Amino acid sequence: MDNLSGLAAFVRAAETLSFVAAGRDLGLSASAVGKSIARLEKHLGVRLFHRTTRQISLTDEGMTFFVRCRSALQEIEDAEAELSKAKGTPRGRLKISLPTIGYRLLLPVIPQFRHAYPEIDLEFDFSDRLVDVINEGFDAVIRSGPLSDSTLTAKPLCPYRFIVCASPAYFVQYGALGNARDLANHVCLRFKYPSSGKLQEWLLNGVSVLQGQSASVRSQQLVFNNTEAVLSAALQGLGIAYVPDFVAREPLAEGKLRPVLESASTRQGMFQILWATNRHMVPRLRVFIDFLGQHLHRE
Structure with missing residues (x-):
């Protein structure tokens, strides 16, 4: 010992x-x-x-x-979790990786999870980098996009979509936005991927309107490598943002942001939770996955 x-x-x-x-x-x-x-x-x-x-x-x-x-210690911890399964009380530590903005998706449901499973300790790592699930000791990661690692098992959690929005004060100053081509007369708040340095596409009706060979609009731009900064800039009336719906849900409900081009916002995404295929599914991870599948917001 x-x-x-x-x-x-x-x-x-x-x-x-x-x-x-x-x-x-x-x-x-x-x-x-x-x-x-x-x-x-x-x-x-x-x-x-x-x-x-x-x-x-x-x-x-x-x-x-x-x-x-x-x-080796993880195997011992898993063995202890198996024993605790017989007692009906999942316990132990879960180390979970999420995108930087993932706290807006996850934290609203964590109080309920903690109430249901008080003996499970949670450690969250918010990062946009590509983590090594096994070698870095993560029990699971939550990501969007296609699964490229064959050593991982994935389960869909919840869908999301991108929306175009700005503050009411912005539209008072710069005028209304009737269609995608009107973006040429507006300030667009662009997100740059920290890992690649590429600007995020704005896909409207399946067409990239701001970037790429099919881009049809050249607008003024403010560029950020952080989604929270994009949201904050939009709230301050600095421009028009293109963000996941769950990021802007509260300010939209409060009237601090106003959606536009809603019928043209066609880009969809799906969050998934991934874990090592060759590891035994311990009770604490099973209940965490099941809980998220049941409680994360769904449109």
């Missing part, structure tokens, strides 16, 4: 790159974590971390050991 606690301290320290953060998660002092890892290093006869007064980082041996240990 002492070896297992040392491995747990090592894995958490490797994940957080901090003895303080690892201790906080494990209910230990930073000193206790450091001593536990030192004993482990002495037992193994190798140094697992480079240490300075300000930070720690894994050695090459530490990285190799970390990958194996995390997998």
